[in-house]
Structures are given as structure tokens and as C-alpha cells.
Amino acid sequence: MKTHINIILITAAVLAGTILLIVDYHRATEDVVIQRFRAHQTMVVRQLTQEIEQYLRARSQGAQVLSTFASLQHRDMKKMAAEVQAYFEYVKKDYVKAISVYDENGTIIYSTTGEAIGRNYADCDFSQWAAKKESKSKLFISSLIRAAENQNDRRPFFRFLIAVPVYQEARDSRYPKPTHKFAGVLTVTIDLEEVIAAFLPPFSNNTSIQHVWIVDTSGIVLFQSEHPEMVLNSNRRRDETCVRCHVSFDYVKKILAEKQGAIEYSPREQARKVATFAPLTFENVTWIIAVNVPFDEVTGFVNRQLTRTFLLISLIVAALIGASALIYRSNRSKIRAQEEAKQWRERRGLEEKVRESEERYRQLVEGSPDAIAIHCEGKIVFVNSAGVQTLRARTTDELIGKPALEIVHPDDREMVKRRIEAVLAEGKPAPLVEERFLRLDGSVIDVEVAAVATRFQDKPAVQVVVRDITERKRAEEALRESEGRNRDLVEHSSDLICTHDLEGKLLSANPAATKLTGFTKEEFVGRNLREFIAPESRRLLSSYLTRIQATGSASGLLPVVTKSGERRIWEYFNTLRTVGVSVPIVRSLARDITDRRRMEQALRNSERQYRLLFENMLNGFANCEILYDEQGRPADLIFVVANSAFEQMTGLKDVVGKRLNQVVPDYEELSPALVGVYERIVTSGVPEAFEMEVKPLGKVFAISAYSTHKGYFAVVVDDITERKMGEAELLKSKEHLELLTRHLRNAREEERARISREIHDELGQSLTALNIDLNWMQEQTRVTSESRKKLTSMLRIVTATIGNVQRIASDLRPAVLDDLGLTAAVEWYCEDFEERSGIRCRAALEDVEPVEPTNKLDMFRLLQESLTNVARHAHAAEVTIHLSRVKNDITLEIIDDGIGIDQDSLSASASLGIIGMRERVTECRGEITISRNKTRGTRVVFTLPAGV
Template identity: 25%
Template sequence: MSALQNDGAQSIRPPGEQAGTQPDGTSGADAPRRMPDELLHELRVHQVELERQNEALHNVRLSLEDARDRYVDLFEFAPVGYLTLTRQGTIDEINLTGTNLLGAERKQVLGRRFAHFVLPEDRDRWHVYLVDVAKHSGSRDCELRLLRGEGACFYARLNGIGVTSTADRIAVRITLTDISEQKRMEALNESELRLRMAMQAMSGGIYDWDRRTGSLYWSSDLSQVCGIAPRDFRPDRRWWRQRVHPEDLRLIRPVIVSALKTRTNQFQVEYRIRHEDGRWGYVADRGQIVRDATGRVVRVVGAMTDITASKHAEAALLRLNDALEEKVVERTAEVEARSQALAEAERFARATIDSLSSSLCVLDEQGRIIATNRTWREWAIGTGDRVARARGCQDCRATPFRIPCWSAETATSVHDAIQDLLARKRRTFSLEYECRAPAGSSWFEMHVTRFPGDGAVRLVVTHDEISERKRAAEDQKRTAERIKQLGLHLETLREQQSAMIARELHDELGATLTMLKLGLATTAEEVASSEPLHTKLYGLLEQADAALRVVKRVSSSLRPATLDTLGLIATIRWYVTQFSRNTGIATVLRLPEYVRLSQLGNTTVFRIIQEGLTNVAKHSGASKVTINARKHDGALIVRLVDNGSGITESDLQRPDSFGLMGMRERAEHLGGTLSIGSGPDKGTQLMLRIPLDS
């Protein structure tokens, strides 16, 4: 004790105070008597304070334990489930209510993913909801279907919020509420709403009579069915006897009595009821009798429908049936008359078809012959097709008939064409073939046509002998060829005569006029000076010059001498220059240096260019012409284009376009081609192609 007191005295000595002197001025000898008492007093004070603080701490600890117990009770037995999930959706904490909702014990739930308790159809929505809650600070709601125990399912509302726990780990706290009853109530409300809407959509009303209480319920539409205002609608036995037609009352009673006795528990009657305005309406009453366990009637439930409109419609239908029966009698007479007319028309059509000069048969969708005319039958006998003379050929699917002069290729093409016609891939097919015989050959034309429309497929096959037409066509072709050759021969003769006349004019008449001019000039110089005579002689000299120019122009127009001396390219350049000088139309030339053609080829190319430029000057109204000639792939290609008004298709097809026809004939005679049409800039374009070895 003294040691404690000494230690305490040393511990409470004020700093800087000497050991031998006391604060009150007493000497160091009195200090040992006072220090233990004061120290003991202070220790007791501290002890009391500590005891009071310990008691307060004990009370706080008890309060905390009590609060903790209350919190645990509130947490465990809350009306909703509380769960704490990791960010990955694993259950960290769950209260007792939550385990009851999930139908499992706490140890079976902790550590499992919450998605295991979500219905598979809703798991995608759950994962989206979990990510959304973890990302945002506010709370989020979601409704899911969860599994409880052995596969039972219930509706739950989830309210979650993301929180950050220790170690900065994000967790999700969720409250779980069972809303299955709410969902059932909503479903019931929807069913009730649909039922109410269905009742409103009905064209009638319902009633419910309780025998035990005597109460009668009816819908608001029942008064409308009966044609009575709602305020006056008070249905009872007396009211029904007054409103229902007396005749119908006698009919209704046996039906209801029979339902009660036979226990069919159902009845259906129709009767008339008097509306408020005095007119009678029709109603259909369908009822259901409800019995108790002993078989006694306890309720009658039924529905009444206004069938006035249908009854009136039935009456109208009966009247219409009577009218229809009269119409049927009339129509029957008309059908008989039309049948006779149809038979007569069929006979007439048969006679008409048999009178046709063309051989005709009809094929069905299988390719079988189902009808022929007389000419066909006679023709089939003549060609040796004995089978077709009877009831149709036996191998109709391969070929509808046999022609002895057909080759294998011809038969195959006919077969393929008929199959395409039957498959609706084409509408017509034509074939010309020749049958050779020792006495001579004959030509035939076969034409196959499919019936129009979407009905059954029918093919009409016609055969006509076209020997005369073929011979006439061959004669016409030979005549046309001879006329063409004659025209080309005449053109050649004309060119030769033009060349001869040009040479005669140039050589004979030109020489004569030249000698005359020289004689006149010499005479004018030798004659004595006489003004009138000189004037007359000079006038004659000018006339001689004019005559020489005319001779030169005429001979050049008949056939340019340069065509035989300088060649085609030089002649084109000379002629185009003269054309531009005479017409004022600008020309652009793009010509090769040299082209080697036959004399006839040179003449043809020059004459076509000459005719083309003449047409430009006469008809196009152009101000510019471009001539482009080039050698390509063994041919000379000449392109003449103007910027005029162009040429129409009707102008090309005119029968009096002799210039165009002459140009084409010249080109074709040398194995070339000529095309004329509108150019890219609306002008006229002439394209000539002549082989270089023509």
C-alpha cells in the first residue's frame, strides 16, 4: 500500500516543484502525511466514475443487443425477402422470408446464383436487370417468374439497388415480393372485363332465378331484348303472361315441363313478346336448370336473344324461295331451250369444222387425240396413219400422229414442242416439212396452238398442204432474184454508158470545142481592127468557154475521170470539195491514204457517198457533214453523219425511196451492208461496210 501511495505521490507531483517544498508553503516533513489521503480520495473518485461509465456501457451493450435482436427479427421475419447478391449474381445473404419464397433452406441457397431460381424463359431479362442495377445508383424494379421448391412457379417483384461494400466490391441488395395473388387478381379483373365486354357485345341479355330466395337477377340488356324501357321492366310470372303471346305460352309450358321431368336440365324455346310500342318481337330463350344433390331445382340460368330480325329474314327468305321456285321453273324451260340450241350449235360447229379445208385435230392434256375433222381423217388415211383413223394413236405421248416422211430430228422437235405446249411454256408451234415421193414432192405446214385461259389444256393441231404456195414462193423468189440481177446489170450498163458518154463528151466534143475556141482566137487576132467584129468574136469565145465548162461538168457527173485515173480517195476529196462549193454545207473528211478496191467496188462506194450527200442537200437541212472512212477486219467502213433533222422510220419504209433502195442493192451486190438511221445528235447516220476483196 505504501508502495502504491509512493508511486502515486511521484506520479502526481507537479512538474518543476521541488521535493522538499509543498505548494502551501509547508516544509517537506509534512508532505508524507497529506499525500496518501488526497491520492486515495482521487482514486475513489476515479473508481466511482469508472463504475458509472461501465454501467452506462453495459446499458448501451444491452440496448445494442436488443436492437440487434429486433433487427434480426425484422430482417428474418419481414413480409418481403431480403437478399444481398454479388455483382455476378451469387447470393451472399438472404432472410428467412426469402428462403421460404424460394422453397429452400438457407444453406441450400447461399453461394448459389440467383439465376437458378429464375424461370428459364425470364433469365435473359434477369441478367439485363442485374447489370442495370449494378451500373446505376438508383433503385430498379423488375417482375420475374421464380421457381419454388419442386418446380412450382410464382410471380415476384424485385426492387434492387447497387451498393459498394468492403474492398470496393460492388454488391446488389434486392427486396423480393410475392405478387402471385396480385397477378391472379389482375387476371380475374381482365377475365371479368372480357366477360363484361362479351356480354355487352351480345345481342341479348341474361337472367338468373334463385328458387331458394326467390330473387331474380337480369342484365341491363334484357329490357332492350323485350322492347321495354328499363324503368317499366319488372319481370315476374304475371308480367310474362301479359307480355308473351298467348299461343306461344301454350307451346312454352310443355317444353319446360319436359326438361324438368326428363332432367335434361336444358331447354330452348322461341316465342313472341309484345314490345312497349305494341308491336310483336321474337326472342330465343335458352335456359340451364341447376339442381342440388337431391335433384331438386335450385336455380335457372338463361340467356334471351332478340331474333326479330332473323325471323323477318326467314320470312323474307321463304318469300324469296317461292320466287326462286318460280324462277327455277322458268330457268328450267330456258335451259331446255338452250340445250336444244346448244345441240344445234354443236352440230353446226361440227359441220363447220368438217367443212374446213385444213386438217384439224384436238389433243388433251395427256397429248391424246380427242377430236378430228373429216379432212384430218381423210388426210391421215392418205398419209398412212391408220391408227389415227380409229380412236387416236397408241403412242400419243411421243408424237400425236405419225408422218412417214418425217426424219428422226423432225419427230423429236415436234415431240419437244408439244410437251412445252402442254406444260404452258409456249403458246404456238409451226413447222414446214417436205414429203418426197417418186411422183414428186409435196410441202405441208403444221401449226399447233394452245387454248387460251386457265382451264384444261387443249391443243389444236392443223395441217395444210402448201405445195402451191411453196412453188409460188420459189417462183417469186427466183423472179425477184432475176429482177435484182437485171437491175444490177442495168446499173452496170448505165455506168458503162455513162463512162462512154463522158469519154465521148470529154474527148470528142471537148476537143472540137477546144479547136473551135483556138480558131476563133486566131481569127480574132488576124482580122483587121474592127471594133464590132472583135466584140462579136470575143462573145463567141466566151460561149465556147461556157460550152467547155458544161461538157466538163456533165462528163464529171456521168462518171468522174479521176475515179479511173487517180482512184477512189482522190475522187471523194474532189467531189466533196465541189459539193461544199455548190451547196455551202461544211464537210469534214477523215479518209485513209489509199484503198484498193475493184472497179465495181470503187464505183459503188462513190455512188453511195454521192447519193448520200444528195439526200443531205435535199432533205436534211444540215449545215455540216462528216465522212469517216477506215479499213477494219478486211473491209472498208464508211460512216456519213450530218447534223440535220434526222430521218424517221416511216421515211425508211416508204415504197418510193428508190435512192435508199438503190444504195442497199449496190452494197448487197458486193457482199456488203448498209444501215441508215438517226445519229447520236439527232442527225442522219449512214454506215456502209464493203469487203476489200469485193
């Protein structure tokens, strides 16, 4: 009985130990599951932050490119609206809700949401930031925006703005010169909730948008779908809602302090949760993105497995107790022997399994294609053969004892050092990450590294598995670039690229299908080729399909009918694809050549018209090629083409294909520099026109030459012999006319001088004598009072007549001009003009003598004519005269403050005074300038040579 009790007690102890082991194994399994889940969720959060950062970067780059458009910088509203709307249509599928353009005052001048236009946001953070000079060429992420529909609703949209300042810097001939001034702000509105929802599904089935929340580094909640009332509030708020949900907020403090990692926390009335978090830094914001998952979603299956295990153990215990009792009664010795034999076999089996496991591990490590190494206390203590090859060492001895961080790229050492410390401190596996290693030869490789804590010679160590991914990354990058290029080529190709099956049904098409046919892509794909082919050519479709199946390719011309009913001609190049597809398909490249064929026909017509024009034009035309000698100098030219007019004008026959020295052997004597001129035209590409006299022919040619392409030039020849002869006759007549005019003017001046002298000498002396006699008679006492009055009247008449005679003599030929010179004559005439006209006359005069008498008189006459015009037409109150001399030129400047002369008066043929002045100045080889002042009045400037 005592033995039986002992057996029962032993069985109970074994069962209790088994239960404890199962519980301990459950806890260990739970820890491993949690560690792995943390590592997985950490990767999820990092990938989520990377995806969001890449998304923000892509949207920001697009906004920066859009801000450089000239239409935004110069506010071309029509073009701005078209370009902004086109970009919005392109990106709205990427969770962009609006694009708005603000002026420098913060008022929306255009928005893809029309109701926002006209609103002012000058007080918003992004407007104030953009107005600063240091914000130029930068980006700004705004805070979340609130719902505009209900101002009483304090809950915001989960939306924010990407703001880019706009400056007038684009150079465009259609707009004014850029001022480089601040012109406003461009904003792109992003829906944060849609972005997060879009990026979550690819990562984890255990993660949903309800598990995600975002805070900034100051503790402001930016995203929390379970508690939207918390958004834009600080997490430090401790109201009744928060106390109901949370026992402690230490986990939030830890998240804000560490910014990256994983923690566990327990809400008040909910299951324990696991939170993994990572930072996202972009431009002016740093967000911490956290993913919360209930603890039972992670360990639930382990707990369920434990419950099943306990139920199974209970059944086994009950069966064992019953069986033990029966077996004990029947054969206690046999049971004991069997139990001992079983234990021995199990122990031997376990030992064998341990040896086999160690051998498999050794073979796995040595045969692994990945590098496996162990480092202890910072030094490498083990490395397999793959590691030796990866690091390009000759033997393991070159690596054993080497500092582990020495093979890590300097830029990654700080991160690797933290990972090693975390693995040793926490004893948890480090997630798989990409790093860069330095081989012993100095080259850099990209690797994937996984690390786990282990022990080496009873010391804590780290085992790492390293995979060289250098070639893979290069291949991935090359593949991305290749796919991007090919996709871009297909999507932006102006040619139709499509596929169809062997019955003619269209399977796919690029956007060019819409442009070429007028059908949308949805209308185009899925229909049969027969529907687009012109009716008279549809019968050829069957033979085309048969031919491409037989030969694998087909090409030709295809008449088609567009959606609008227009007939077009396509040129197609098709091939059959049989590799990589379950059913053969046809790849098709089609190009609309309708316009090209029309242009070809137009070109043929144009060439025909050109040939008719070429052969029937009255001007001579020739196209020539420059020939060079061995030193590269122009030596001769050859006629490529010449029309009949050229041969008739020059007297040269059959010049095409011949050299110049063959048709004109003595051309160097006639015009030595002719070939050089043509070579200069060909080299510079600048057309030139010149005249050439050919004395043997007795002709003069006008030649226009220009370069057609490298080494060739064309000449247009016109016979201007008769025109040159007419010009010579005209020039001779002009010279004779000028001589005659000069002679008449000189004769007129001489006659005026003679008349002036005779009036002064003869009439003047007679009037003076008469004046003396009248004065004598008036002084006689015998004269009656009535006679005295009559004598006084006669004296006044004689005195006035003397004055008139003097004035007429001066007008005909002022004596002061001959006696005192030009300066004195101008001063005298200015005073006389002011007295006669009442117009104030200001004179600034220099001594300009000596002056040739004829030019002196001409300058005086020009002064008289100009002041006469001022008195008659200018309505001026003041006139200013400047007389000066510079070297051998005399300048007379007359400026009035009158109404000013208009352009019609300057160019009118009836302005005889101006015409006379121009002729006189021309005869004296001088210059005249007549212009209207900016404010009022006219300015006349005469410049004549002094002549001495």
C-alpha cells in the first residue's frame, strides 16, 4: 500500500512538473511571440513612416515644380487655372484634395475647389512663414486644418497643407522681366487619414487604421481615429475621458522621450496593448507614428493552445491514473522495468538527437551561402567560409580577433553599435536591416544583417547572419530605371501601342489610342479590329491574322475610320508573342501617317512648283560648292545647279557640274577676292549682298549670296547695268542742280548786298540832307506857326523813312555782320527781334570768329528764318539762343517754350521754310535737327563748318 501511494505521489509530482514546464514553455513562447511581433511591428511602423515620407517628398517636389511655372509667378489666371487643374487631375488619385494659389496678402486667387477663392488666410502659419525671405525655395508642412463647413465643430479634418512660396523668377518672353519678388503661396491639401489607410494594408493583417495614432514632439495629437476629439489637443490633458480609459500615461512620456521602439501598456477597462513607434521627420515637422495592437491579438492563439494542452493533460492524467492502478495491480515489476527501459531509450534518443542537431547546425553554418559570424566583447571569434569569401579574406585567421565594427562602414558604425548594445542588453533578436560593410580590400558592399544574442565560452556574444545584396540592389535599381523608362515611353508615345488576340480582339492600349481614334481607352479596348478598319479593307483582316500566325510578324498600311468618321492611314509593325504567355497575343505598334502622306504629296507639288519657278524666274540663280586645296584654303567652286536666266545674264553655257576656272579661266583677274567672299559667307552663315562689274560683258550685276548648308552657298544675280547708268545720270543732274542753286543763292545775296549799299548810300544820304534842310527851315524866324507845324510833320516822316531805310538795308544785308562778325550780329538781331515781337529772347553766345563769310551769312539767315517761324507759329513767350564753336564746327541752338512742332509739320511738303533751311544746311555740308521737347516747345539745332 505504501509503495502504491509512493507511485501515485510520484505520478502526481511528474504531472505537476509537466504542468509547470508547460506553463513555463507557454510563457517563453509568449515572450518569443511578443519579441517577434515587436520586431515585425517595428518594421511595419518604419516602412509606414518611410512610405509617408516618400509620399510627402513626391508631393512636395511636384508642388515646387508647379511653383516655377511662369503663369503662377506672373498671375496669368487663364493659363494658371489650366496648368493647376491639369496637375490636380493628375495627382488627385494620390489623396490630394485641393491645390490653391494665394497672392502675397494671403488671399486665394485660384483653387481647384472653387468655393475657396477669395478667402484670406494671412493669419495662418503657412502664410506668415512664406512671406519671410529665408523661406524662399523651402517647404512648409502646416498644422491640421479644421472643417470649414461648421465653425462650431472643434474636430478638424485629418488634412494638412504643403506650402511652397512663389517668387517671380521665371524668364518668359510672354511676360514682363522677372522682379525676383515674393508673389504668393502655392498649397497642396493632403488627406492624412486616406494616406495612412492606403499605406497600411500591404504591411500587416494585424494592423488597421484604428490602431494608428500620430503625435508631434510637443505632445499634440495629430491623428487618432478612436478618439477624434483629442486631435489638435495635448496628450497631457487629463480630463474625465482620459482617466476613464487610461491608468497611467507613462507610456506616452516614454514614446515622446525615446521616439522609436516598442512598449506595452494597460488601459483601465481594456486588454493590455503593445505599441510600436518610430519618428517621421520632414522639413519643419517631426511626427511620431505609433501602432497599437491589443495584447490578446498577439498572444491569443498561445493562450488557446495552453487551454487545449491543459484539457489534454487532464484527460491523460485521468487515463494514466486509471491505467496505473490496473497495471500496478497486475504487474508492478513489469511496469517499473518498462518505465526504466523507456527512460533509458528516451535519454539515449535525446543524446543522439543532440549530437545530430549539433552536426546539422555545423553543416548548416559551414555550408550556408550567407556569412555567419559571432563576435564577443567587440571582437570576431567565429566566421564561416562564406564570411571569409564575402569579406575577401584569405583565411579565417585574418578575421578572427578583428574588431567587429572595423568591417562596418564608418557612416553605419554608430547605428550598428546601438544595435549590438540593444541585443546584449535585452537578449532579443535584432530585426533584419540593411548595412554597408568594408571588405579587407577596401571595397564597400551592401548587406542584410540579422543578429541574435548567444553565448561564447560562457560569455555574452552576438551571432550575425550577413547576406551580400550588392548585386541585387544594383539589379533592382537597374530594373526600376528600365521599367520606368519603358513605362514612360509607352505612356507618352505618340504612336499607338496595343495588343490583340488571334481573333482581332483588342486587349490593351496606351493613351495614344484616344488621340488617334477619338475613342476613350474603355471604348477602344475589348472591341474587334474590324470595327475600326475602313469598310473596303475589312476583308483583308483574315489574311492578316493568318499571315502573322504563320510568320510571326506583319507590317503595312491600314485605312481606319475614327470616332468622328474621319478616314486616316496607319502604318503598323506587328509581332506575335508566344513566350511567357499562356495564349499567343499580337504586339502592335501603329503610327498615323495621314498627315505625313499629305505632306509628302504637298512636298511633291511644292517641288514641281519650285522647278517651274526656278526655270522661269527672271533673276539668275545658282547653287555652288566651295572647293578647298590641301592646306584647307578656298581654291575654287563648282556649280551644282543653275537656271537658264543665270546662263543668259552671264553668257555662260552648261555650267552645271563644272568648276569656275573651267567656265571663266581668268576669273581671278576679273575679281580676285570673289571665292574668298563666298567662303566667308559659307563659314559665317551671314548673307551678303554686293555689286560686281564685268567689264568684258560691259555689265554690272547685283549679287545676293547666302549659305544653304555646310560647304554650299546660293547666289541670286540681277542685271543692274541700266539702273547703274540711270543712277550715274541722276547723280550728275543732282550735282548740276546743286551748283545752280548755290549760284542763284550767291547771286541773290550779292544783289541784296548791292541794293542795301545803294539804299544806304544814295537814298540814305538824300534823306539825311533833306532832314538837315527841314531842320534849318524850322529854325528860321520868318516861318509862320502854321508852316512850322507842317515842317515838324515832315521831319517826323523823314525821320521814320530814314529808320525804315536803315531797317530795309539791314534786312537785306546787316552791316554789323560784316563789320563786327557773327556773334555781334546774332546779339543785335536777338535784341531787335525781342523789341519787334515782344517775345523775351535770352542769348548765350560765344565768340566763334573767324568764320568764312558765306557760312557766316548762311548761319545768320538760318537764325532769321527760325525766329520768324517762332513769331508766326510757336505762340511762345520766351526763346533761348545758344551759339558755340567746337573745333571747326559752329553750332546754333534755338529753343522756344511754345506749342511745339508736330510730326506732320516736319514731314509736310508744304513747309517751305523748313525745306529752305534744310537745303541751305545741305549746301553748306552741315546738319540740322528739329525736335519737339518732352514738355512743350521746339528745339532747332544747326551745325555748320566754320570754313577757315
